[in-house]
Amino acid sequence: MxxxxxxxxxxxxxxxxxxxxxxxxxxxxxxxxxxxxxxxxxxxxxxxxxxxxxxAAVVERELEQLAAAVPLEEADGAPVDLPEYAGRVFDYHLAHPHLLRLLQWEALHGDAADPVAGEERRAAYYAEKVAAVSRMRRGAEGPGRVGVQLSPGELLYAVIALAGWQFAAPQVTRMILGRPAGEDTADGDTADEDSVAARRAAVVDMVRRLAL
CATH class of the missing domain: 1.10.10.60 (Homeodomain-like)
Structure with missing residues (x-):
């Protein structure tokens, strides 16, 4: 066989x-x-x-799955709404907390200046995302339109940070905002749905303000 x-x-x-x-x-x-x-x-x-x-293969596959699950552009090339994109990235990290842990381990392993495995491919992937955000500036008025206060790269980085940081550093989130979204408590319960929804809504609103 x-x-x-x-x-x-x-x-x-x-x-x-x-x-x-x-x-x-x-x-x-x-x-x-x-x-x-x-x-x-x-x-x-x-x-x-x-x-x-x-x-390295695990990290690359998990990033590919995030990209496939939460695209920044529609199949026809139309831009998605950037704030809602941030909300969907938030949702993804809530459902897949291992991805940020893998990236943290990668960051801790070796010198920060050293290239990681597959860095050229991954940098090209992010370059495509930055280009997609740039196209949102030039597009017609509508849900996909973003302003010019931040560069496309800065705006994309802000989206990634806002959508993921509270999962990457839940202890900081807990001290500032209370229980992190999705975190288990001592009695086995997780953050209630209203709390998670409020955190998501805050991320979406912050990105909307940044994208003006």
Whole structure:
């Protein structure tokens, strides 16, 4: 029977997400990833090259899934409403808290000036996003229109920060605003829906003001 390489890779990547999010690229263990995937650990080396390469593949895949789930432009090239885009990025991080943890581990691993794996591809992806924001300036009046107070890059960076920072640093959010959106409490409850909705609405409103 032919070996299903694509399925095996997917199983390993799925298992590696939780392991890397919890332990980072140094603390993660290949044995645990392989066991969770139900795959012989020796498969990791020919498919990914080793633990560091597997971590890089996980980060890239998770970013690709975010990009696919929350596009900045419609399929026909029409711009989306930037404030609501920020709200959807907020929603995504609420449902997928591991992504920001992976990015934090990546930032902690190595010198800040060193390029990360796949940096050229990822920089090109962000350049496309910046270009999309720039096109919003030139477009006709409507939901996709943004102002000129910030550069397109600054505006995109602000959207990313506002939509994700409270999930990346929930302890800071808790001290300033109260319980972070989505955070579990000691009794196992999570932030109530009204609180989460209020946080989301605040992000959308801040981006709307920035985009004037």
């Amino acid at each position: 032919a070996w299903d390489i694509a399925k095996t890779k997917r199983l390993l990547l799925d298992a590696a997400v939780d392991e890397f999010a919890a332990h980072g690229p140094e603390g993660a263990r290949i044995d645990r990833i392989a066991a969770a995937a139900g795959v012989n650990k020796e498969r990791i080396y020919p498919y990914f090259g080793g633990k560091q390469q597997l971590f």
